[in-house]
Amino acid sequence: MSTETPEPNVVEPAPEKRAATATLADSDFSADTRQQTVSSALSGYVVKLRSGDLGALPAVFGLVVLIILFYGLRPETFLSKGNIANLLVQALPVTILAMGLVFVLLLGEIDLSAGVASGACAAVMGKLLVDGGQPWYVAVLAAAVTGLVIGAAIGALVAIVRIPSFVVTLALFLGLQGIALKLIGEGGTVPVHDKVVYALANKYMPVWLGWTIAVVCVLLFAAVRLLRWQRQNSKGLSNQPLALVVVQVVLVAIALLGGAYILNLNRARTPLAPFFGGIPWGVPLVAVLLIICTFVLSRTAYGRHVYAVGGNAEAARRAGINVNRIRMSVFMIGSLLAAISGIVAASRLNSVTPDAGAGNTLLYAVGAAVIGGTSLFGGKGKARDAILGGLVIAIIDNGLGLLGAKAYANYLITGGFLLLAASIDALARRRRSATGR
Amino acid sequence: MSDNGTPALELAGINKSFGAIHVLHDIDLAVYPGQVTALVGDNGAGKSTLIKCIAGIHPIDSGQVRFNGKPVSISGPRDAADLGIEIVYQDLALADNLDIAQNMFLGRERKKGIVLDEAGMEQAARETLARLSVRTVKSVRQQVASLSGGQRQTVAIAKAVLWESKVVILDEPTAALGVAQTRQVLDLVRRLAETGHGVVLISHNMNDVFEVADRITCLYLGRVAADVKRSEVTHSQVVELITTGRSGDLGLAPSTAAESI
Numbered sequence: 258m259s260t261e262t263p264e265p266n267v268v269e270p271a272p273e274k275r276a277a278t279a280t281l282a283d284s285d286f287s288a289d290t291r292q293q294t295v296s297s298a299l300s301g302y303v304v305k306l307r308s309g310d311l312g313a314l315p316a317v318f319g320l321v322v323l324i325i326l327f328y329g330l331r332p333e334t335f336l337s338k339g340n341i342a343n344l345l346v347q348a349l350p351v352t353i354l355a356m357g358l359v360f361v362l363l364l365g366e367i368d369l370s371a372g373v374a375s376g377a378c379a380a381v382m383g384k385l386l387v388d389g390g391q392p393w394y395v396a397v398l399a400a401a402v403t404g405l406v407i408g409a410a411i412g413a414l415v416a417i418v419r420i421p422s423f424v425v426t427l428a429l430f431l432g433l434q435g436i437a438l439k440l441i442g443e444g445g446t447v448p449v450h451d452k453v454v455y456a457l458a459n460k461y462m463p464v465w466l467g468w469t470i471a472v473v474c475v476l477l478f479a480a481v482r483l484l485r486w487q488r489q490n491s492k493g494l495s496n497q498p499l500a501l502v503v504v505q506v507v508l509v510a511i512a513l514l515g516g517a518y519i520l521n522l523n524r525a526r527t528p529l530a531p532f533f534g535g536i537p538w539g540v541p542l543v544a545v546l547l548i549i550c551t552f553v554l555s556r557t558a559y560g561r562h563v564y565a566v567g568g569n570a571e572a573a574r575r576a577g578i579n580v581n582r583i584r585m586s587v588f589m590i591g592s593l594l595a596a597i598s599g600i601v602a603a604s605r606l607n608s609v610t611p612d613a614g615a616g617n618t619l620l621y622a623v624g625a626a627v628i629g630g631t632s633l634f635g636g637k638g639k640a641r642d643a644i645l646g647g648l649v650i651a652i653i654d655n656g657l658g659l660l661g662a663k664a665y666a667n668y669l670i671t672g673g674f675l676l677l678a679a680s681i682d683a684l685a686r687r688r689r690s691a692t693g694r
Numbered sequence: 695m696s697d698n699g700t701p702a703l704e705l706a707g708i709n710k711s712f713g714a715i716h717v718l719h720d721i722d723l724a725v726y727p728g729q730v731t732a733l734v735g736d737n738g739a740g741k742s743t744l745i746k747c748i749a750g751i752h753p754i755d756s757g758q759v760r761f762n763g764k765p766v767s768i769s770g771p772r773d774a775a776d777l778g779i780e781i782v783y784q785d786l787a788l789a790d791n792l793d794i795a796q797n798m799f800l801g802r803e804r805k806k807g808i809v810l811d812e813a814g815m816e817q818a819a820r821e822t823l824a825r826l827s828v829r830t831v832k833s834v835r836q837q838v839a840s841l842s843g844g845q846r847q848t849v850a851i852a853k854a855v856l857w858e859s860k861v862v863i864l865d866e867p868t869a870a871l872g873v874a875q876t877r878q879v880l881d882l883v884r885r886l887a888e889t890g891h892g893v894v895l896i897s898h899n900m901n902d903v904f905e906v907a908d909r910i911t912c913l914y915l916g917r918v919a920a921d922v923k924r925s926e927v928t929h930s931q932v933v934e935l936i937t938t939g940r941s942g943d944l945g946l947a948p949s950t951a952a953e954s955i
Contacts, residue, residue, distance in 0.1 A: 308840075488813065494812075495835040556810055557808055558810060561792070561800070564789070564792060565801075571787065572800065573801070575783070576800040577771075578800070
């Protein structure tokens with residue numbers, strides 16, 4: 258008893274003191290929050306979620322649900338080694354197209370012609386490869402330049418003539434299909450047999466190279482994150498708790514190394530067949546694009562200006578940012594990535610047809626970006642959204658294929674998913690403005 | 695209150711017309727470092743036009759602008775910023791989706807090579823807010839969307855101060871704020887002056903003006919009706935100056951005031 262009585266006396270003043278220091282910290286800037294503990298970071302995250310800033314959560318949730326669903330319905334095929342590799346290759350064109358659209362969506366604009374632009378660029382490449390007899394690098398470069406020209410045209414019409422991007426790109430949606438049709442000819446097909454282009458979606462890296470790249474990527478990511486934390490910590494800047502940084506690094510390492518492991522397994526159908534496996538060549542291409550886009554958006558002044566124009570164009574203009582130049586540039590980046598997406602799609606199908614990139618290609622890409630967490634209202638989004646959303650879209654497409662779903666069901670379900678993602682985006686935005694975030 | 699010092703910004707005989715409409719008549723205005731000069735006047739008195747002339751958005755027709763005693767010509771917003779004149783507009787030019795530090799450096803980001811110097815910018819933003827003794831903002835990494843109106847105004851003002859500015863012009867900074875937030879912003883306006891800035895405060899609110907201003911310059915239909923020390927006038931005199939252009943022996947001669955109409 259005698260040891261217990263002093264305890265309340267010791268403990269009692271402590272909460273008061275803590276409360277006093279807490280209010281002081283809230284009201285005094287010199288004591289602003291810089292270092293966070295794990296619990297304060299977590300509670301901050303919960304507050305963020307509640308105020309409508311969902312980030313990658315819906316996409317990750319969707320991925321998990323869809324994987325469980327399709328695994329339950331098609332346990333023997335959906336998560337087979339062969340199907341996983343197939344699924345990734347399926348996701349490549351949509352993901353790249355979506356990554357370009359992220360830039361356009363960040364300004365609150367839309368590019369409805371991105372899909373057919375990818376087809377038109379692929380047609381240019383195909384014609385140069387087959388009819389022109391050009392080497393692959395000339396053809397690919399020509400496709401990229403075509404993409405840049407299309408983007409510059411859209412950008413000029415939107416930024417200088419001031420036509421809403423929706424109308425400009427709707428017009429180009431028709432016009433570019435006409436160009437592709439003229440290039441390839443009605444009912445025609447351009448076969449793509451060039452070794453390098455063909456390899457993108459049909460050949461696999463040697464196992465040792467796949468492992469090396471995966472390990473290097475993990476080490477690079479860990480180094481970047483830990484060095485940044487160390488720098489922020491030593492200079493007394495705002496930072497995340499070390500534990501969370503380590504958790505992020507571990508999660509990325511599991512995803513990359515786990516993916517490399519699965520893809521490097523032997524996928525040969527019979528035990529006697531020669532080794533067949535490895536990471537598709539298109540995957541490192543997407544990884545490189547992701548790194549470049551993430552760097553540009555988050556570490557350069559240009560990226561900062563893109564976010565600023567998307568958030569408040571008038572503020573950006575007053576801050577001396579050339580808003581028109583930013584507008585033009587995002588359409589050029591969007592169409593350039595569309596061209597790359599078209600090349601990968603041509604590689605996957607071994608050919609270019611006049612309707613390449615038409616149909617639901619664009620719908621899938623916009624859906625991917627929005628499902629990944631990019632807002633249709635501008636100012637919010639990341640390059641990685643395209644990866645997450647692209648995987649969701651590819652899993653739906655692939656899973657429905659395995660289920661043998663009819664075409665009508667496929668359209669209905671994919672359209673429904675896009676609407677669902679857009680609803681989440683719109684509701685989250687309402688929530689954000691309601692809670693003043 | 696060193697009226698004898700050199701004004702940081704001095705306007706002499708500024709005239710400005712839009713076509714046939716003579717908007718500003720021989721405007722004289724002096725802004726002293728360490729003082730708050732309130733610019734008052736009814737709607738259409740020419741306050742905004744005058745500010746836009748100082749900002750370099752409208753070219754002036756005649757008259758002289760002196761900065762720290764030296765004649766200067768301001769032919770664009772860039773010139774004004776280079777001299778150290780910063781203007782905080784009424785509709786705050788902040789991007790909601792960026793954080794405080796990012797907004798303060800918007801358009802003038804510090805770079806290391808091609809990479810943004812986040813550490814340097816964050817530290818500078820923090821130092822500026824600390825120098826102004828801002829007590830209402832939790833972290834410079836807070837998104838602007840999560841701030842209240844007063845906090846936003848604080849960030850907009852701090853943004854202006856960040857650039858080694860000599861003269862800060864505030865266009866109705868308290869217009870949309872509640873009582874407590876108005877208090878915060880007025881405190882900040884005072885601190886701006888205490889840290890050696892010349893401050894021009896445009897306001898319709900007489901309480902605000904009498905609380906923070908050292909001098910009051912009253913515009914009436916494009917002319918300076920009076921340029922007086924705060925201590926020399928009363929509320930009602932200033933209101934009279936704003937509405938009729940004269941009050942007792944202060945203000946425009948009756949003939950001039952009538953002519954302007």
